Amino acid sequence: MSRHTVDDLQAIADAIVAEVRDGEQIAASVTRSTETDVRVRNGEVEHFVSAQSQSLGITVIQDGRTGSSSARMFDEASWREVLAEARENASFGSIDEFAGLAEPDGVEIVEQKLWDNSLAAFPTDKKIEIAKDLERLVLAQDPRLRIDEADYADGATEEASATSLGIRSSSRSNSCYATVSVLVDDNGETQTGWAYALGDSPDKFDLPAAAQKAAERATRLLGAVKPASRVTTVVLDPMVTAQFLGIISGTLVGENVVKGRSIFADRLGEKVASPLITLIDDPTDSRAYSACETDGDGLATRRNVLIQDGVLQMFVHDAYSARRANTKSTGNSGGCLALQLVPGTKTQEELIAGIDDGVLIDSVQGLHSGVNPVSGDFSTGASGLVIRNGKTAEPIREFTIASTLQRMLLDVQAVGGDVDWLPSRAAGLSLVISGVTMSGA
């Protein structure tokens, strides 16, 4: 049980699941949240959004049939209506002998710091100042820079859930960030860059570092040309690696495995990656941005080693896929929750120093359209810097890099030590992959 309870919301969730009938299971989740979003341009507030919202979701399983319903109100009349609707919806589902909510498994929650009092008390006018400061700091980096937009945003969520099998959890979380996207003009050419600042509360933001990063991203692409097509070695920047791991994670999710949609379905215990790869999903690691205490089924999250020294160890499961695969839930309802690669020791610069001919991939575009995790085909637009004789050289853009997910994992030549706990479900680090086709002019 998490230490923070949200009594009024928990009472509603409890009341809903108390309605359970014979042969039925009910799960209810009740959420209340607030958000602030400030956008600044040219020293003025462009918009200020201040809002509160709430939502209620109910899932009903009757004799192996599943139905759900949701709404924005949770007074008693409303939740009774939603419950009736979920029950009606369940009556149209197919009978699935594996359907069912998670059974409590006794795994203890690893507490996370999800709430920050200083963020909750942070004054509104100072939030506006943060966005203005970020804009000012960026413009001070280089006279050719323009601001596309500078934003400050925060949100707070209180949530309580209950199931008729006795799982109850409630939590309170808040978070904040500032982002900036910039444009740089030179000789009739425009390039773009972006950066963000993170912290438990806004006073922990490193705005100067964000400003420098945004400026660097944009200016270092000035003069970029389209490269010739060839097979090469790429160094993925940490953010790109995190996106790559996000795609890989889908192939390791139990539901895709049991439904025959994973390229690794029959490969447990086999070598699927370079021996340099040890991939762990660990939402209990408080350094991870997406660290959390419970999964979508309400079970405690846990550390799972998915690939050890290149050998596939396990898939992640929620209650449903675990039942189908005749195994136990790994606390992964919702998929991989906080991935990380076990890091190497070299900095990105040291990794690049070992490459005669390659490309540093600064950013990718179109992962949603050119990657198919079922077939394994990987193709994405990219921009970056040429690596020549161990050093970064001229910028390049408007090209694609392509391979297959299977080959890329096996072709990993080095894993960086530069772990970056990015605002995503995967931590980033520099990754060197050979045998990638670069397609350009």
Next chain:
Amino acid sequence: MSLVDLSQEFDSAVLSRVLAKGRSTGAGFSEVFIEDKRNMGASLDDGKVEAVNSTRDSGAGIRVINGDTTGFAYTADLSEKGLLAAAEAAAAAAAVGDGHVHTVSLGSVARQQVNNVRILPTSVPKARKVELLMIANDVARGIDQSIVQVSAGYSDATRRILVANSDGVFATDEQVRTIFRVSTVADGDTGMQTGYDSVGYTIGFELFDEESIEELAQRAARQAVTKLRARPAPSGAMPVVIKCGSGGVLFHEACGHGLEADLVARGASVYANRVGEQVASPLVTLVDDGTMSREWGAIGIDDEGHKSQRNVLIENGVLTDYMWDHIRSRNDGHAQTGNGRRQSYQHLPMVRMTNTFVLNGTEEPDDIVRATEKGVYVAKLGGGSVNTATGDFVFGMTEAYLIENGEITEPLREGNLIGNGPQVLADIDLLGNDFAMGNPGMCGKDGQGVPVGDGQPTLRVKSLTVGGTAA
């Protein structure tokens, strides 16, 4: 059975008081956007109808514009008290504080009937919707024994909106959309391949009287089966022919986003300051048209209460105009064009496309292929994305073939295509006479998704970079 116009459920005197409250801190403009949306969806996977879901989401977004600052608040509480509280929060967010009372009077409700719904989805038994999923599953699996997995989704949305603002705008619309999707997996010697197809219109359940779910399922299954013998896509720049009704996303990314006035005003578009200039091949006439009845992006009014309209953006290759919303129009002294859209009452409106398409050329589609010695024929495009400031864009090809000696030959594995907007528009050298609209799409911008349509005739881009792995 018909939908009740939201103006029948809200007293214009109450709305006037809410708008006045929005201006109570001195703002020149206030707006209330009320939305009542019901969704019903059902999905089938692995042979079973596994999730039947329904949602109801209603609420109001209050926008207050004070000089260059916009304050925004939203609420799910549609009582007068709830609306006034949200208006007060929005006003405070945009405050300069002159404290005067600004009265607002609303005229009669403006409406424009663009879409006609014959069968409201809410009037159809859920069992009938679920039955369609089973049909799709059975048909797709029956196409070939290599089909190992099928998923199908049905979903309908009934959205009623009301917009009132301090300029006196008072408008309502009802938007009913129905969509059906089928995904397949085929397994063969070279691994697994996927197929996908969808059909959706801004109409009701009559969709299934007009469109065959069986044929949809067959197409999705055949796509996966065909790709089992696909070879790796080539790499490098080459001619690319795009089949009619499959590649509107090319224009959506290559220039659509870059013609949105908010991005233009920010100097974040390669098309800024280029009205009157040749920005595309003279073959290209590009239109954005929210009045195109039934199409996925069709709307009676936009989410700022302005009637949708047909806007010619590029005519014979010359840039004629951008797309506009309330704020950009006001700041630039330009007329609104019915392109102010938002995902929901929880979001601020911005400039968005509706149905964006390229008009017919004169070539026979077969001649376009015959005129191509070596290249790629794209029969189905996937999603795409663009950096509007540089013009660089990508889009995926989910079904493509090699063209060799003027003939379509072997199927290709998936990959992205990459190009630069202005360059690609200039490189369109053949345009067919077989215009067709494409699959229903969801366009994402700044975290908001709205339904959009696109279309084009078969066309050729004389040089595009194909992102495969083969030499």
